[in-house]
Each structure stands twice: as C-alpha cells, then as structure tokens.
Amino acid sequence: MSWYCDVAPGHPFHGPYHDTEYGVPASDETVLFERLCLEIFQAGLSWLLVLKKREALNAAFAGFNVDRVAAFDAEDRARLLADSGIIRNRLKIDAVIENARRVQALRESHGGFAAWIDAHHPRDLDAWIKLFRKSFKFTGPEVVNEFLMSLGYLPGAHREDCPAYSRILAMNPAWARRL
Structure with missing residues (x-):
C-alpha cells in the first residue's frame, strides 16, 4: 500500500497539506465545501496540480463560500x-456551483453539511458512495473516498507511526476510531 505519509514530508505543497489538513477533522462549512471541491477538481489529475492551483481556485470560487x-x-x-x-x-x-446549492439545502434538511455527514456516519465506502452520488454531482468513488479520508471519516489518511497521526489524536482522542 502506498501512503501519502511517504510522499509528503519536506515537499513544498504536499508537506503542509499532509501535516496540517489531511485526516484532520473539520466541521466548518467552508472548509468542508472547499475540500469536496478540491477532490472534484483532482479527479483524473494529480493532487499536486490541485495544490498548486489551490490559491487560484480559492480566488476564482469566492473562497469557497457556499x-x-x-x-x-x-x-x-x-x-x-x-x-x-x-x-x-x-x-x-458546473458541479461545484450546483453542489454549493445542494449544501445550502442541507442547512434546511440537516442543519448543515457537517451535520449531514455526521447523521450518516458510520458507513462503509460503498454506502457513502451511493449517498454522495444521490446527494451531489461529480462524486465518484475516488472523490468520496479521498474527501471522507481527508476528514477522518474513513481510515487510511495516516499510518500509526506518522507524526501527523499523533497530532490528530492529541487534538481529539475519540477520532482514533476514524483514522
């Protein structure tokens, strides 16, 4: 198995993302929406390309304000x-714009994007994929897997010997079951 933990250390783009964001729980709507959108933009491309264009994507998409x-x-x-x-x-x-509208609808139905995710947790990957495909646009298996792994809802973001794993656990020990 290939681990992001092996690629990221010291890399100018991968390193900061791996060390401070990947696998880190988040509930802020803008953070969740940006993360989903970045995964959509990554589909079929490299994560490095997305990280390099992240600043421009944030500017172009109004800071991913839903x-x-x-x-x-x-x-x-x-x-x-x-x-x-x-x-x-x-x-x-088009998917990003439509998904912003769908996140708005989650405020009414569930109290927000984070509450919607929490209401459906835990699930296995196949169940998550079915739910996301029903609820959002352009959310195939890789997008859903990476999005949820990047937030700690699915395991595999970090190896147990990765320093980022220890930092995430120190923030909230209850997340150990999600990593």
Whole structure:
C-alpha cells in the first residue's frame, strides 16, 4: 500500500497539506465545501496540480463560500472557463456551483453539511458512495473516498507511526476510531 505519509514530508505543497489538513477533522462549512471541491477538481489529475492551483481556485470560487458560489450565474461560469489559473473543466465547474446549492439545502434538511455527514456516519465506502452520488454531482468513488479520508471519516489518511497521526489524536482522542 502506498501512503501519502511517504510522499509528503519536506515537499513544498504536499508537506503542509499532509501535516496540517489531511485526516484532520473539520466541521466548518467552508472548509468542508472547499475540500469536496478540491477532490472534484483532482479527479483524473494529480493532487499536486490541485495544490498548486489551490490559491487560484480559492480566488476564482469566492473562497469557497457556499452562498457566494451558489449565486454564480452564466457570467461567472464564463469567467471561470476563461480563467487559465484554475482547472477549467466545464463539468467540474458546473458541479461545484450546483453542489454549493445542494449544501445550502442541507442547512434546511440537516442543519448543515457537517451535520449531514455526521447523521450518516458510520458507513462503509460503498454506502457513502451511493449517498454522495444521490446527494451531489461529480462524486465518484475516488472523490468520496479521498474527501471522507481527508476528514477522518474513513481510515487510511495516516499510518500509526506518522507524526501527523499523533497530532490528530492529541487534538481529539475519540477520532482514533476514524483514522
């Protein structure tokens, strides 16, 4: 098995993400939405490319503020498709905009994105994939797996001997069962 823990140390892009974000629990809607969107943009591409374009993606998508992205219109879509600093895939861009609207709907049905995830936890990967495909756009197996692993809902983000694993456990020992 290949581990991100083996690739990331000392790398200018992978290192900081691995050490401070990957596998770290989050409940902030903007963080969750950004993480989902980054995984969507990564589909079929390298994670390094996404990390390199992360700043431009944040700027182009209003800091991944759900309400602002949900309000994007045809003019915004055209702007995004013309932005050479981001990943310009029409299907992915459309999915991000539509998924912002779906996250807004989760506020009404579940109290928010984090509450929706928690309401369905625990599940195995196949059940998560079915749920995400029903609830969001452009959420195939790899997107769902990496999104949930990046938040500690599925195991495998870090080996037990990885320093990041120890830091995450120190933040909240109850998360040990999720890592």
